[in-house]
Amino acid sequence: MTTRAESSPRRGWFSNSFEAKEARLAWFLILPTALIVFGVVLFPAIFSVWISFRDVGLNNLNDVFNAPFTGLENYKNVINDYAFKYHNLQNWGAAVTTIIYSFVSTALTIVVGLGAAIVLNQPFKARGIARGIFLIPYVAPVVGVAFAWSWLLDPRPSGVLNHILMSLGLIELPKAYLATRGLALGLVVLFQAWRYFPFAMLMLLARLQAIDKTLYEAADVDGASAIQKFANVTLPELRYVLGSIFLLRLMWTFNKFDDIFLLTGGGFGTKVLPVLTYEFSFRLFDFGKGAASSMILMIILVVFMVFYVRIVMRGTEE
Protein backbone atom coordinates (compact mmCIF):
# COMPACT_ATOMS: atom_id res chain seq x y z
CA MET A 1 0.00 0.00 0.00
CA THR A 2 2.70 2.44 1.03
CA THR A 3 4.66 1.96 -2.18
CA ARG A 4 1.56 2.66 -4.25
CA ALA A 5 0.80 5.76 -2.28
CA GLU A 6 4.34 7.02 -2.82
CA SER A 7 4.26 6.52 -6.56
CA SER A 8 0.78 7.96 -7.01
CA PRO A 9 0.47 11.41 -8.59
CA ARG A 10 -0.75 12.75 -5.26
CA ARG A 11 2.83 12.63 -4.03
CA GLY A 12 4.54 16.02 -3.91
CA TRP A 13 2.62 19.25 -4.04
CA PHE A 14 -0.89 17.86 -3.57
CA SER A 15 -0.09 15.05 -1.19
CA ASN A 16 -1.44 15.05 2.32
CA SER A 17 1.81 14.06 4.00
CA PHE A 18 3.13 16.25 6.81
CA GLU A 19 6.07 17.48 4.68
CA ALA A 20 3.85 18.49 1.80
CA LYS A 21 1.49 20.31 4.11
CA GLU A 22 4.42 22.16 5.65
CA ALA A 23 5.82 23.08 2.24
CA ARG A 24 2.43 24.39 1.11
CA LEU A 25 2.09 26.42 4.29
CA ALA A 26 5.61 27.79 3.79
CA TRP A 27 4.88 28.98 0.27
CA PHE A 28 1.57 30.42 1.38
CA LEU A 29 3.32 32.37 4.15
CA ILE A 30 6.13 33.72 2.02
CA LEU A 31 4.13 34.38 -1.13
CA PRO A 32 3.04 37.98 -0.38
CA THR A 33 6.61 39.05 0.39
CA ALA A 34 7.98 37.22 -2.64
CA LEU A 35 5.34 38.75 -4.92
CA ILE A 36 6.08 42.29 -3.77
CA VAL A 37 9.85 41.90 -4.00
CA PHE A 38 9.76 40.20 -7.39
CA GLY A 39 7.05 42.46 -8.77
CA VAL A 40 8.43 45.78 -7.52
CA VAL A 41 12.18 45.11 -7.62
CA LEU A 42 13.39 42.11 -9.59
CA PHE A 43 10.98 42.30 -12.50
CA PRO A 44 11.47 46.07 -12.98
CA ALA A 45 15.23 45.50 -12.84
CA ILE A 46 14.98 43.06 -15.74
CA PHE A 47 12.58 45.37 -17.52
CA SER A 48 15.17 48.10 -17.12
CA VAL A 49 17.62 46.07 -19.23
CA TRP A 50 14.96 46.03 -21.97
CA ILE A 51 14.37 49.79 -21.69
CA SER A 52 18.10 50.49 -21.95
CA PHE A 53 18.03 49.18 -25.56
CA ARG A 54 15.04 51.32 -26.56
CA ASP A 55 14.33 54.94 -27.30
CA VAL A 56 12.01 55.95 -24.47
CA GLY A 57 11.08 59.55 -23.74
CA LEU A 58 8.20 61.46 -22.18
CA ASN A 59 6.11 61.10 -25.35
CA ASN A 60 6.06 57.29 -25.32
CA LEU A 61 6.43 56.45 -21.63
CA ASN A 62 2.80 55.35 -21.49
CA ASP A 63 3.30 53.15 -24.53
CA VAL A 64 6.70 51.84 -23.55
CA PHE A 65 6.23 48.33 -24.97
CA ASN A 66 6.21 49.70 -28.51
CA ALA A 67 9.26 51.90 -28.05
CA PRO A 68 11.66 51.63 -31.02
CA PHE A 69 14.69 49.36 -30.61
CA THR A 70 17.94 51.30 -30.89
CA GLY A 71 20.56 48.68 -30.07
CA LEU A 72 23.53 49.99 -28.12
CA GLU A 73 22.76 53.62 -28.96
CA ASN A 74 21.88 54.56 -25.36
CA TYR A 75 25.04 52.98 -24.01
CA LYS A 76 27.16 54.81 -26.59
CA ASN A 77 25.47 58.08 -25.68
CA VAL A 78 26.17 57.59 -22.00
CA ILE A 79 29.81 56.61 -22.49
CA ASN A 80 30.43 59.56 -24.79
CA ASP A 81 28.53 61.98 -22.56
CA TYR A 82 30.61 64.92 -21.36
CA ALA A 83 29.53 64.37 -17.74
CA PHE A 84 30.37 60.66 -17.82
CA LYS A 85 33.81 60.66 -19.44
CA TYR A 86 37.15 61.10 -17.71
CA HIS A 87 38.80 64.29 -19.00
CA ASN A 88 41.80 65.14 -16.87
CA LEU A 89 42.87 65.26 -13.24
CA GLN A 90 40.72 68.34 -12.65
CA ASN A 91 37.62 66.87 -14.24
CA TRP A 92 37.14 63.19 -13.51
CA GLY A 93 33.73 62.61 -15.00
CA ALA A 94 30.97 60.66 -13.24
CA ALA A 95 32.37 57.14 -13.72
CA VAL A 96 35.74 57.78 -12.10
CA THR A 97 34.22 60.10 -9.47
CA THR A 98 31.76 57.38 -8.42
CA ILE A 99 34.48 54.79 -8.00
CA ILE A 100 36.83 57.05 -6.05
CA TYR A 101 34.05 58.54 -3.97
CA SER A 102 32.67 55.11 -3.04
CA PHE A 103 36.01 53.58 -2.13
CA VAL A 104 37.32 56.51 -0.14
CA SER A 105 34.11 57.10 1.79
CA THR A 106 33.67 53.41 2.52
CA ALA A 107 37.22 53.17 3.83
CA LEU A 108 36.82 56.31 5.93
CA THR A 109 33.45 55.12 7.27
CA ILE A 110 35.05 51.90 8.44
CA VAL A 111 38.04 53.64 10.04
CA VAL A 112 35.77 56.02 11.97
CA GLY A 113 33.44 53.14 12.84
CA LEU A 114 36.37 51.11 14.15
CA GLY A 115 37.50 54.04 16.29
CA ALA A 116 34.00 54.47 17.68
CA ALA A 117 33.67 50.74 18.35
CA ILE A 118 36.96 50.73 20.27
CA VAL A 119 35.84 53.73 22.33
CA LEU A 120 32.51 52.09 23.15
CA ASN A 121 34.21 48.79 23.96
CA GLN A 122 35.90 50.43 26.98
CA PRO A 123 33.94 50.06 30.19
CA PHE A 124 32.78 53.48 31.39
CA LYS A 125 29.72 55.02 32.99
CA ALA A 126 26.91 56.01 30.64
CA ARG A 127 28.22 53.73 27.91
CA GLY A 128 24.67 52.78 26.97
CA ILE A 129 23.68 56.41 26.48
CA ALA A 130 26.87 57.08 24.50
CA ARG A 131 26.06 54.18 22.19
CA GLY A 132 22.57 55.58 21.62
CA ILE A 133 23.99 59.01 20.78
CA PHE A 134 26.60 57.52 18.44
CA LEU A 135 23.82 55.92 16.43
CA ILE A 136 21.84 59.12 15.90
CA PRO A 137 23.41 60.25 12.59
CA TYR A 138 22.44 56.90 11.10
CA VAL A 139 18.75 57.09 12.01
CA ALA A 140 18.15 60.82 11.50
CA PRO A 141 16.44 61.82 8.23
CA VAL A 142 18.99 62.67 5.56
CA VAL A 143 17.08 65.78 4.46
CA GLY A 144 17.42 67.49 7.83
CA VAL A 145 21.07 66.65 8.44
CA ALA A 146 22.17 67.44 4.88
CA PHE A 147 20.65 70.92 5.14
CA ALA A 148 22.11 71.45 8.62
CA TRP A 149 25.53 70.51 7.20
CA SER A 150 25.20 72.71 4.16
CA TRP A 151 24.41 75.61 6.42
CA LEU A 152 27.35 74.91 8.71
CA LEU A 153 29.44 75.06 5.54
CA ASP A 154 27.77 78.25 4.34
CA PRO A 155 29.99 80.26 1.96
CA ARG A 156 29.29 83.54 3.79
CA PRO A 157 31.37 84.64 6.80
CA SER A 158 28.38 83.64 8.93
CA GLY A 159 29.01 79.98 8.09
CA VAL A 160 30.31 78.16 11.15
CA LEU A 161 33.31 76.53 9.49
CA ASN A 162 34.28 79.81 7.84
CA HIS A 163 33.97 81.59 11.16
CA ILE A 164 36.11 79.02 12.99
CA LEU A 165 38.84 78.86 10.35
CA MET A 166 38.93 82.65 9.95
CA SER A 167 39.19 83.32 13.68
CA LEU A 168 42.00 80.77 13.90
CA GLY A 169 43.69 82.66 11.09
CA LEU A 170 43.85 79.59 8.86
CA ILE A 171 42.02 81.28 5.98
CA GLU A 172 41.66 84.96 5.18
CA LEU A 173 38.58 84.94 2.99
CA PRO A 174 35.45 82.84 3.44
CA LYS A 175 35.36 79.74 1.27
CA ALA A 176 32.43 78.20 -0.62
CA TYR A 177 33.13 74.68 0.56
CA LEU A 178 30.36 72.87 -1.26
CA ALA A 179 30.90 74.90 -4.44
CA THR A 180 34.64 74.35 -4.91
CA ARG A 181 35.96 71.42 -6.90
CA GLY A 182 37.90 69.03 -4.72
CA LEU A 183 36.71 70.51 -1.43
CA ALA A 184 33.14 69.59 -2.29
CA LEU A 185 34.03 65.96 -3.00
CA GLY A 186 36.09 65.77 0.20
CA LEU A 187 33.22 67.13 2.25
CA VAL A 188 30.69 64.76 0.68
CA VAL A 189 33.04 61.92 1.64
CA LEU A 190 33.24 63.31 5.20
CA PHE A 191 29.47 63.53 5.32
CA GLN A 192 29.22 59.88 4.32
CA ALA A 193 31.62 58.88 7.08
CA TRP A 194 29.74 61.01 9.60
CA ARG A 195 26.38 59.57 8.67
CA TYR A 196 27.21 55.90 8.15
CA PHE A 197 30.01 55.11 10.62
CA PRO A 198 27.44 53.86 13.19
CA PHE A 199 26.63 50.94 10.91
CA ALA A 200 30.27 49.80 10.86
CA MET A 201 30.52 50.57 14.56
CA LEU A 202 27.60 48.33 15.52
CA MET A 203 28.87 45.33 13.58
CA LEU A 204 32.45 45.81 14.83
CA LEU A 205 31.35 46.33 18.42
CA ALA A 206 29.43 43.06 18.38
CA ARG A 207 32.52 41.28 17.09
CA LEU A 208 34.89 43.05 19.52
CA GLN A 209 32.81 41.91 22.46
CA ALA A 210 33.00 38.33 21.26
CA ILE A 211 36.82 38.21 21.13
CA ASP A 212 38.23 35.66 23.57
CA LYS A 213 39.77 37.59 26.51
CA THR A 214 42.48 34.94 26.99
CA LEU A 215 44.06 36.07 23.71
CA TYR A 216 44.80 39.45 25.30
CA GLU A 217 46.01 37.84 28.50
CA ALA A 218 48.42 35.69 26.50
CA ALA A 219 49.65 38.82 24.70
CA ASP A 220 50.14 40.55 28.07
CA VAL A 221 52.24 37.64 29.26
CA ASP A 222 54.37 38.03 26.14
CA GLY A 223 54.78 41.70 27.00
CA ALA A 224 52.94 43.08 23.95
CA SER A 225 52.23 46.83 23.81
CA ALA A 226 48.74 48.19 23.20
CA ILE A 227 49.56 48.81 19.55
CA GLN A 228 50.97 45.31 19.12
CA LYS A 229 47.88 43.81 20.73
CA PHE A 230 45.67 45.79 18.37
CA ALA A 231 47.67 44.76 15.30
CA ASN A 232 48.20 41.11 16.21
CA VAL A 233 45.06 40.17 18.15
CA THR A 234 42.22 42.61 17.46
CA LEU A 235 42.65 43.21 13.73
CA PRO A 236 42.97 39.53 12.72
CA GLU A 237 39.84 38.75 14.77
CA LEU A 238 37.95 41.54 12.99
CA ARG A 239 39.12 40.65 9.51
CA TYR A 240 36.06 38.79 8.35
CA VAL A 241 33.60 41.37 9.70
CA LEU A 242 35.67 44.17 8.18
CA GLY A 243 35.50 42.39 4.83
CA SER A 244 31.72 42.06 4.95
CA ILE A 245 31.14 45.63 6.11
CA PHE A 246 33.35 46.91 3.34
CA LEU A 247 31.36 45.00 0.74
CA LEU A 248 27.94 46.07 2.06
CA ARG A 249 28.83 49.72 2.54
CA LEU A 250 30.56 49.91 -0.83
CA MET A 251 27.44 48.56 -2.54
CA TRP A 252 25.17 51.05 -0.81
CA THR A 253 27.51 54.02 -1.27
CA PHE A 254 27.81 53.16 -4.94
CA ASN A 255 24.02 53.29 -5.36
CA LYS A 256 23.48 56.28 -3.08
CA PHE A 257 21.57 59.22 -4.50
CA ASP A 258 20.12 61.51 -1.83
CA ASP A 259 23.23 62.55 0.11
CA ILE A 260 25.04 64.11 -2.82
CA PHE A 261 21.88 65.38 -4.47
CA LEU A 262 20.93 67.29 -1.32
CA LEU A 263 24.41 68.59 -0.44
CA THR A 264 25.77 69.74 -3.80
CA GLY A 265 23.10 68.82 -6.35
CA GLY A 266 25.84 66.86 -8.12
CA GLY A 267 27.83 69.97 -9.02
CA PHE A 268 31.48 70.93 -8.51
CA GLY A 269 33.07 67.58 -9.20
CA THR A 270 30.63 65.50 -7.13
CA LYS A 271 28.48 64.16 -9.96
CA VAL A 272 28.19 60.44 -9.31
CA LEU A 273 26.41 57.93 -11.53
CA PRO A 274 23.14 57.76 -9.54
CA VAL A 275 22.80 61.54 -9.77
CA LEU A 276 23.73 61.48 -13.47
CA THR A 277 21.11 58.77 -14.03
CA TYR A 278 18.53 60.94 -12.30
CA GLU A 279 19.47 63.87 -14.54
CA PHE A 280 19.26 61.82 -17.75
CA SER A 281 15.84 60.55 -16.73
CA PHE A 282 14.17 63.46 -15.01
CA ARG A 283 15.91 66.57 -16.37
CA LEU A 284 16.45 65.44 -19.98
CA PHE A 285 13.57 62.94 -19.89
CA ASP A 286 15.67 60.50 -21.89
CA PHE A 287 14.60 57.36 -20.05
CA GLY A 288 16.49 54.99 -22.33
CA LYS A 289 19.73 56.80 -21.59
CA GLY A 290 18.91 56.85 -17.88
CA ALA A 291 18.29 53.10 -17.93
CA ALA A 292 21.57 52.56 -19.79
CA SER A 293 23.58 54.60 -17.29
CA SER A 294 22.01 52.78 -14.35
CA MET A 295 22.87 49.49 -16.05
CA ILE A 296 26.48 50.67 -16.39
CA LEU A 297 26.43 51.55 -12.69
CA MET A 298 25.27 48.05 -11.85
CA ILE A 299 27.74 46.38 -14.19
CA ILE A 300 30.68 48.17 -12.54
CA LEU A 301 29.36 47.09 -9.17
CA VAL A 302 28.85 43.45 -10.15
CA VAL A 303 32.29 43.20 -11.75
CA PHE A 304 33.85 44.57 -8.60
CA MET A 305 31.81 42.25 -6.35
CA VAL A 306 32.80 39.14 -8.28
CA PHE A 307 36.43 40.22 -8.10
CA TYR A 308 36.16 41.02 -4.40
CA VAL A 309 34.39 37.84 -3.34
CA ARG A 310 36.72 35.67 -5.44
CA ILE A 311 40.02 37.23 -4.45
CA VAL A 312 39.74 39.27 -1.28
CA MET A 313 37.14 37.29 0.65
CA ARG A 314 38.68 33.94 -0.23
CA GLY A 315 41.78 35.00 1.67
CA THR A 316 39.79 35.81 4.81
CA GLU A 317 38.08 32.45 5.02
CA GLU A 318 41.30 30.50 5.32
Place this chain on the structure above:
Amino acid sequence: MDKQMNFIDRMGRWLNWQRFFFLLVLLVFLTTILFPFYWMVSSSFKTGSEIAGRTPTYIPSALRLDAYRELFDSEWDHFQNFGANIVNSAKVAIPTALIAVILSTLGAYAIARLKFRGKDLLLNGILLVYLIPGVLLIIPLFAMLAQLARRIGFDVQDNLSVLVLTYLAQTLPVALYMLANYFRTIPAEIEQAGLIDGCSRIGVIWRITLPLAVPALVSVGMYTFMIAWNEFLYALVFLNNRDMFTMPIKINTIFSDPSPRPHVVMAASTVMTIPVIVLFLGMERFLAEGLSAGGVKG
Protein backbone atom coordinates in the same frame (compact mmCIF):
# COMPACT_ATOMS: atom_id res chain seq x y z
CA MET B 1 60.03 47.93 47.70
CA ASP B 2 61.31 51.07 46.03
CA LYS B 3 61.19 49.40 42.69
CA GLN B 4 57.58 48.35 43.24
CA MET B 5 56.45 51.86 44.20
CA ASN B 6 58.08 53.19 41.12
CA PHE B 7 56.17 50.67 39.03
CA ILE B 8 52.81 51.58 40.60
CA ASP B 9 53.61 55.25 40.16
CA ARG B 10 54.32 54.72 36.49
CA MET B 11 51.18 52.65 36.08
CA GLY B 12 49.15 55.44 37.61
CA ARG B 13 50.60 58.00 35.26
CA TRP B 14 50.07 55.76 32.25
CA LEU B 15 46.45 55.19 33.20
CA ASN B 16 45.81 58.89 33.59
CA TRP B 17 47.30 59.69 30.26
CA GLN B 18 45.26 56.94 28.67
CA ARG B 19 42.09 58.14 30.37
CA PHE B 20 42.72 61.67 29.21
CA PHE B 21 43.21 60.51 25.65
CA PHE B 22 40.07 58.37 25.84
CA LEU B 23 37.97 61.25 27.16
CA LEU B 24 39.32 63.51 24.44
CA VAL B 25 38.34 61.05 21.70
CA LEU B 26 34.91 60.56 23.26
CA LEU B 27 34.41 64.31 23.43
CA VAL B 28 35.43 64.80 19.79
CA PHE B 29 32.97 62.09 18.73
CA LEU B 30 30.11 63.51 20.78
CA THR B 31 30.69 67.08 19.56
CA THR B 32 30.91 66.14 15.89
CA ILE B 33 27.82 63.96 16.16
CA LEU B 34 25.65 66.36 18.12
CA PHE B 35 26.69 69.78 16.82
CA PRO B 36 24.80 69.58 13.49
CA PHE B 37 21.67 68.63 15.45
CA TYR B 38 22.21 71.46 17.89
CA TRP B 39 22.61 73.79 14.92
CA MET B 40 19.38 72.52 13.40
CA VAL B 41 17.31 73.02 16.54
CA SER B 42 18.87 76.31 17.66
CA SER B 43 18.67 77.85 14.20
CA SER B 44 14.96 77.23 14.03
CA PHE B 45 14.56 79.89 16.78
CA LYS B 46 16.77 82.55 15.16
CA THR B 47 15.72 85.81 13.53
CA GLY B 48 16.61 86.78 9.98
CA SER B 49 19.43 89.06 11.15
CA GLU B 50 20.84 86.37 13.43
CA ILE B 51 21.00 84.07 10.43
CA ALA B 52 22.48 86.44 7.89
CA GLY B 53 24.74 88.41 10.23
CA ARG B 54 28.47 88.94 9.79
CA THR B 55 29.32 86.20 12.26
CA PRO B 56 27.31 83.09 13.11
CA THR B 57 25.00 83.30 16.11
CA TYR B 58 25.64 80.26 18.27
CA ILE B 59 22.87 80.86 20.76
CA PRO B 60 19.62 82.49 19.60
CA SER B 61 18.73 85.55 21.70
CA ALA B 62 15.22 84.24 22.43
CA LEU B 63 13.03 81.22 21.75
CA ARG B 64 11.24 82.78 18.80
CA LEU B 65 8.56 80.63 17.22
CA ASP B 66 8.26 82.59 13.94
CA ALA B 67 9.56 79.70 11.86
CA TYR B 68 7.12 77.29 13.48
CA ARG B 69 4.28 79.77 12.96
CA GLU B 70 5.12 79.86 9.28
CA LEU B 71 4.88 76.08 9.21
CA PHE B 72 1.66 75.65 11.17
CA ASP B 73 -0.20 78.96 11.63
CA SER B 74 -2.56 79.63 8.73
CA GLU B 75 -2.71 83.35 9.61
CA TRP B 76 1.05 83.79 9.14
CA ASP B 77 2.86 85.02 5.99
CA HIS B 78 4.06 82.29 3.59
CA PHE B 79 1.98 79.73 5.52
CA GLN B 80 3.43 76.34 4.56
CA ASN B 81 0.67 74.04 5.86
CA PHE B 82 3.32 71.67 7.13
CA GLY B 83 0.72 69.79 9.17
CA ALA B 84 -0.62 68.28 5.94
CA ASN B 85 2.90 67.07 5.09
CA ILE B 86 3.25 65.45 8.50
CA VAL B 87 -0.05 63.67 7.89
CA ASN B 88 1.16 62.50 4.46
CA SER B 89 4.39 61.16 5.92
CA ALA B 90 2.45 59.35 8.62
CA LYS B 91 0.05 57.98 6.00
CA VAL B 92 3.03 56.45 4.22
CA ALA B 93 5.20 55.39 7.16
CA ILE B 94 2.59 53.79 9.44
CA PRO B 95 1.03 51.45 6.84
CA THR B 96 4.52 50.56 5.56
CA ALA B 97 5.60 49.59 9.07
CA LEU B 98 2.43 47.62 9.86
CA ILE B 99 2.29 45.72 6.58
CA ALA B 100 6.03 45.02 6.66
CA VAL B 101 5.79 43.57 10.17
CA ILE B 102 2.87 41.31 9.22
CA LEU B 103 4.26 40.07 5.91
CA SER B 104 7.81 39.60 7.11
CA THR B 105 6.62 37.72 10.20
CA LEU B 106 4.82 35.21 7.98
CA GLY B 107 7.72 34.89 5.55
CA ALA B 108 10.42 34.78 8.20
CA TYR B 109 8.59 32.02 10.03
CA ALA B 110 8.52 29.94 6.86
CA ILE B 111 12.23 30.52 6.32
CA ALA B 112 13.28 29.81 9.88
CA ARG B 113 11.08 26.83 10.66
CA LEU B 114 9.65 25.11 7.60
CA LYS B 115 11.38 23.01 4.98
CA PHE B 116 10.44 23.56 1.37
CA ARG B 117 11.95 23.20 -2.05
CA GLY B 118 13.37 26.35 -3.62
CA LYS B 119 14.03 28.07 -0.29
CA ASP B 120 17.65 28.98 -1.04
CA LEU B 121 16.82 30.25 -4.50
CA LEU B 122 14.02 32.36 -3.11
CA LEU B 123 16.22 33.78 -0.35
CA ASN B 124 19.02 34.67 -2.74
CA GLY B 125 16.54 36.28 -5.11
CA ILE B 126 15.15 38.39 -2.31
CA LEU B 127 18.62 39.44 -1.16
CA LEU B 128 19.48 40.60 -4.71
CA VAL B 129 17.49 43.71 -3.82
CA TYR B 130 20.58 44.91 -1.95
CA LEU B 131 22.51 45.09 -5.17
CA ILE B 132 20.04 46.99 -7.30
CA PRO B 133 20.35 50.79 -7.27
CA GLY B 134 17.17 52.68 -6.36
CA VAL B 135 17.52 55.00 -9.36
CA LEU B 136 17.50 52.00 -11.68
CA LEU B 137 14.00 50.96 -10.62
CA ILE B 138 12.12 54.21 -10.96
CA ILE B 139 11.67 54.29 -14.72
CA PRO B 140 10.63 50.65 -15.28
CA LEU B 141 8.43 50.84 -12.20
CA PHE B 142 6.77 53.96 -13.48
CA ALA B 143 6.21 52.49 -16.94
CA MET B 144 4.80 49.26 -15.49
CA LEU B 145 2.53 50.99 -13.03
CA ALA B 146 1.30 53.37 -15.74
CA GLN B 147 0.22 50.38 -17.83
CA LEU B 148 -1.44 48.77 -14.86
CA ALA B 149 -3.04 52.03 -13.79
CA ARG B 150 -4.69 52.52 -17.15
CA ARG B 151 -6.22 49.06 -17.00
CA ILE B 152 -7.37 49.10 -13.39
CA GLY B 153 -7.89 52.83 -13.08
CA PHE B 154 -5.70 54.50 -10.46
CA ASP B 155 -3.14 57.32 -10.48
CA VAL B 156 0.56 56.57 -10.36
CA GLN B 157 1.55 60.14 -9.58
CA ASP B 158 0.58 61.61 -6.22
CA ASN B 159 -0.62 58.24 -4.99
CA LEU B 160 0.66 57.50 -1.50
CA SER B 161 -0.21 53.79 -1.85
CA VAL B 162 2.32 53.50 -4.68
CA LEU B 163 4.96 54.85 -2.30
CA VAL B 164 3.96 52.36 0.37
CA LEU B 165 4.37 49.56 -2.17
CA THR B 166 7.86 50.66 -3.20
CA TYR B 167 8.98 51.15 0.41
CA LEU B 168 7.69 47.68 1.25
CA ALA B 169 9.79 46.21 -1.54
CA GLN B 170 12.84 48.04 -0.22
CA THR B 171 12.37 47.05 3.42
CA LEU B 172 10.87 43.55 3.30
CA PRO B 173 14.14 41.74 2.48
CA VAL B 174 15.91 43.18 5.52
CA ALA B 175 12.86 42.72 7.73
CA LEU B 176 12.65 39.10 6.61
CA TYR B 177 16.30 38.57 7.39
CA MET B 178 16.16 40.19 10.83
CA LEU B 179 13.07 38.26 11.89
CA ALA B 180 14.23 34.90 10.52
CA ASN B 181 17.45 35.28 12.51
CA TYR B 182 15.42 36.02 15.60
CA PHE B 183 13.00 33.12 15.13
CA ARG B 184 15.98 30.76 14.88
CA THR B 185 17.01 31.77 18.41
CA ILE B 186 13.64 30.57 19.79
CA PRO B 187 14.03 26.85 20.62
CA ALA B 188 12.01 24.70 18.24
CA GLU B 189 11.16 22.35 21.11
CA ILE B 190 8.73 24.88 22.58
CA GLU B 191 6.79 24.89 19.32
CA GLN B 192 6.92 21.13 18.98
CA ALA B 193 5.39 20.82 22.42
CA GLY B 194 2.55 23.01 21.21
CA LEU B 195 2.12 20.93 18.05
CA ILE B 196 1.97 17.73 20.09
CA ASP B 197 -0.64 19.27 22.37
CA GLY B 198 -2.82 19.59 19.31
CA CYS B 199 -2.28 23.19 18.26
CA SER B 200 -2.25 23.86 14.51
CA ARG B 201 0.82 25.53 12.97
CA ILE B 202 -0.99 28.85 12.81
CA GLY B 203 -2.05 28.37 16.40
CA VAL B 204 1.54 27.73 17.43
CA ILE B 205 2.76 30.83 15.61
CA TRP B 206 0.05 32.99 17.17
CA ARG B 207 0.17 31.68 20.75
CA ILE B 208 3.82 30.73 21.21
CA THR B 209 6.24 32.20 18.67
CA LEU B 210 4.89 35.73 18.31
CA PRO B 211 4.69 36.59 22.02
CA LEU B 212 8.31 35.48 22.34
CA ALA B 213 9.38 37.59 19.34
CA VAL B 214 7.91 40.92 20.48
CA PRO B 215 11.31 42.70 20.74
CA ALA B 216 12.19 41.70 17.18
CA LEU B 217 8.76 42.72 15.91
CA VAL B 218 9.11 46.15 17.54
CA SER B 219 12.54 46.62 16.02
CA VAL B 220 11.37 45.65 12.53
CA GLY B 221 8.40 47.97 12.85
CA MET B 222 10.63 50.85 13.96
CA TYR B 223 13.17 50.22 11.24
CA THR B 224 10.62 50.13 8.42
CA PHE B 225 8.87 53.17 9.86
CA MET B 226 12.13 55.14 9.83
CA ILE B 227 12.99 54.13 6.27
CA ALA B 228 9.58 55.22 5.03
CA TRP B 229 9.63 58.41 7.12
CA ASN B 230 13.07 59.43 5.81
CA GLU B 231 12.84 58.30 2.18
CA PHE B 232 13.59 60.97 -0.39
CA LEU B 233 14.18 59.75 -3.96
CA TYR B 234 10.95 57.88 -4.73
CA ALA B 235 8.84 60.54 -3.05
CA LEU B 236 10.65 63.18 -5.13
CA VAL B 237 9.81 61.40 -8.38
CA PHE B 238 6.32 60.11 -7.61
CA LEU B 239 4.83 63.19 -5.93
CA ASN B 240 4.08 66.35 -7.92
CA ASN B 241 1.18 67.93 -6.12
CA ARG B 242 2.21 70.12 -3.18
CA ASP B 243 -0.69 68.86 -1.11
CA MET B 244 0.57 65.30 -1.39
CA PHE B 245 4.22 66.01 -0.49
CA THR B 246 5.77 64.02 2.32
CA MET B 247 7.98 65.96 4.72
CA PRO B 248 11.36 65.39 3.01
CA ILE B 249 10.08 66.72 -0.31
CA LYS B 250 8.38 69.65 1.36
CA ILE B 251 11.57 70.57 3.21
CA ASN B 252 13.50 70.37 -0.05
CA THR B 253 10.94 72.72 -1.62
CA ILE B 254 11.25 75.25 1.20
CA PHE B 255 15.03 75.01 0.88
CA SER B 256 14.91 75.76 -2.86
CA ASP B 257 12.55 78.71 -2.37
CA PRO B 258 13.82 81.82 -4.21
CA SER B 259 13.80 83.80 -0.95
CA PRO B 260 15.94 81.64 1.33
CA ARG B 261 14.49 81.08 4.80
CA PRO B 262 16.92 78.73 6.53
CA HIS B 263 15.22 79.09 9.90
CA VAL B 264 12.04 77.62 8.41
CA VAL B 265 14.00 74.79 6.79
CA MET B 266 15.62 74.05 10.12
CA ALA B 267 12.31 74.25 11.99
CA ALA B 268 10.73 71.78 9.56
CA SER B 269 13.78 69.53 9.83
CA THR B 270 13.52 69.69 13.61
CA VAL B 271 9.87 68.69 13.49
CA MET B 272 10.75 65.77 11.26
CA THR B 273 13.94 64.65 13.05
CA ILE B 274 13.16 64.92 16.75
CA PRO B 275 10.32 62.33 16.86
CA VAL B 276 12.52 59.79 15.08
CA ILE B 277 15.42 60.34 17.47
CA VAL B 278 13.20 60.23 20.57
CA LEU B 279 11.49 57.07 19.33
CA PHE B 280 14.87 55.57 18.53
CA LEU B 281 16.51 56.40 21.86
CA GLY B 282 13.49 54.99 23.65
CA MET B 283 13.79 51.69 21.83
CA GLU B 284 17.54 51.67 21.35
CA ARG B 285 18.03 48.30 23.04
CA PHE B 286 15.81 46.48 20.57
CA LEU B 287 17.00 48.43 17.60
CA ALA B 288 20.75 48.18 17.96
CA GLU B 289 20.35 44.41 17.99
CA GLY B 290 18.08 44.42 14.98
CA LEU B 291 20.22 46.84 13.00
CA SER B 292 23.32 44.72 13.32
CA ALA B 293 21.45 41.44 12.84
CA GLY B 294 20.04 42.42 9.47
CA GLY B 295 22.63 44.81 8.17
CA VAL B 296 20.06 47.50 7.48
CA LYS B 297 20.15 48.98 4.01
CA GLY B 298 20.83 52.68 3.89
